[in-house]
Amino acid sequence: MLPIKHCFSLPADTVYLDGNSLGPLPVHAQENLSRVLQQEWGQHLIQGWNLDGWMEQPARLGNTLAPIIGAEPNTVMLGDTLSIKVFQALSAALGLRPERRVILSDSGNFPTDLYMAEGLIHGLQQDYELKVVEPDAIEAAIDDSIAVVMLTHVDYCTGRMHDMDRITQATHQAGAVSLWDLAHSAGAVDIDVSQCRCEFAVGCTYKYLNAGPGAPAFIYARPDIADKIEPILSGWLGHDKPFAFERKYRAGESVERFRVGTPPVLQMAVLESALALWQGLSMAEVRKRSIELSELFIEGVESRCPMLDLASPRDAQQRGSQVSFAFEHGYAAMQALIANNVIGDFRQPNLMRFGFTPLYLDEKDIERAVDILSDVMTNRLWNKPEFQKVKAVT
């Protein structure tokens, strides 16, 4: 039953609407991390790799995460950062369509996905092309020149959500490979990569999955194609027998080949605590509550703050778990809101962004957030000089 607010360590009197950027601290993380630090690393030292299962942890946690995105067992691997996982999946996808030369994406993709594609193309030194169209032009742009369609499912600015099943079908009809970035989807909306039949999915665990700043990323590869991949990032822990120290690389079985270097054991410990909270939760229920809370927020803001314009799709079925409003003085208004303990964030040029994470939010939080936002807007609190100074926020 939601919410499970008591499982998170949240500051007093704060309504946290930024779990789409960084989820809050799970209460049990400290205890688990201290145990790993003191008992495992401190006492077992090098033997921790065997005694405490550090080496198998990225695959084991992959299996814990799998149901949240509808993945089969042994198809998800944790590690590295999302940018690296994009690079792995994208290079693998190109390898599956060696005769094609176009990567198709859209302008709603998060910049690092496009940057990693640019870097890969630069590295390949061949006539590859990154074609970037507007989000609503994606389906029309899918043709048999396309090697891979690489999209972020939920837009980081507006929360606009692609139809994953339909676009993947169109991708496959054109003979192309489908790669989804689930950064703003995993733990936010009910997705089913297995049913969707996309070849690759990647995502991060520090947003809706609450695994902390810099938590490891994940990669999913459809089981029937995983063994066909010849990894470019062919690190030793993706080798079939890492501790045989063979001279030549031989890719490990299935998704094991997406491991690269030594896993971040301490971040993994926190991830383990964070994923444990999803045991027994239904993604359908999480999604239902997220829509209820988002709709309540939109209704409240639109009725009480007429100077804010909804920048997200009005239809909840076309939104992820975040809502953005456009406002000329959005940056300063968000600072004023934060100073009053309602935490969202700001995205250029004028978007006030709010994430709805039903694990620790309920109707009272939403009502309070609307009250305070209404106060900020009605009393023009953004005009105060202390809220004008621009700082970068991730």
Added chain:
Amino acid sequence: MLPIKHCFSLPADTVYLDGNSLGPLPVHAQENLSRVLQQEWGQHLIQGWNLDGWMEQPARLGNTLAPIIGAEPNTVMLGDTLSIKVFQALSAALGLRPERRVILSDSGNFPTDLYMAEGLIHGLQQDYELKVVEPDAIEAAIDDSIAVVMLTHVDYCTGRMHDMDRITQATHQAGAVSLWDLAHSAGAVDIDVSQCRCEFAVGCTYKYLNAGPGAPAFIYARPDIADKIEPILSGWLGHDKPFAFERKYRAGESVERFRVGTPPVLQMAVLESALALWQGLSMAEVRKRSIELSELFIEGVESRCPMLDLASPRDAQQRGSQVSFAFEHGYAAMQALIANNVIGDFRQPNLMRFGFTPLYLDEKDIERAVDILSDVMTNRLWNKPEFQKVKAVT
């Protein structure tokens, strides 16, 4: 003054001779990590990126690490794993010599370095070649066909150490680029990348630098060439203005461009505690003590365990901070030794490996280790069935 044993949390009655694989827990790490967890993440949430300097930490800790390897300020960046950093440096090195096609390395290199080179070459789909020679044949193999000479400074099996200055000079005389893997050197021997003039150096922080399992890796780029690199792993945090969310990648200044994705803030917190221990230590003093302890160990073992054959160079100037002995039943003998609280490790086919880390070892530890090893050998303790069962150890 060495040792600073009180700064580490070591199990009672244990002589830890495996800091070359995983360094022990710094005492202050727990306190620092708990503060980051509870005060920073727990209380500041998303604002931690600004309020607590998370975003600048990889560069700031790069500057803390720099003196340990003789690097100038603003030339070292933390992040990712060593395998990824090898890939970054190697692809950058090839980019500096676009007309050359050969990567030269040796059979003493750690497998992941060779694997990453294989993967890169596979990805480039061009006529690149990885040429691997025996360690003592490296200098003769450097000619003007070579784009980059990629070597691990200290051999992970035997501790054999290359002459970094001489090989780098030969590399430059042939017009090639020099890339050093300092995994077994940083914090172990006194090196000076600035004086050596190598273009790139990479390394890890979980061995002699004691930053914990899966701690971030580092990359050094010589300041006069850093700005010439067009990164293949062009992640958003290496962008000149990550939070402008521009459509096109523009590499950040100097070594900033070797950042990729979101940094592992919790692992960084432990790294910070670990690097703090080096304040005031002289690498010349660390190296001197490491040689004294290693020589004492070799002398003791050779006089009391005649069935063990020294597999490391006898000349301390040609060794890093580890010593290996060959023994037919080396695996079982190492298990017996570990069961008696002297912790080293085993490497195929027959090497018993011991690391000497003067930060927490003194003469008494060495004498005790020799006593117990002598007991294991003299009384053939390796014959016990419980020591025969093979387990992989990293």
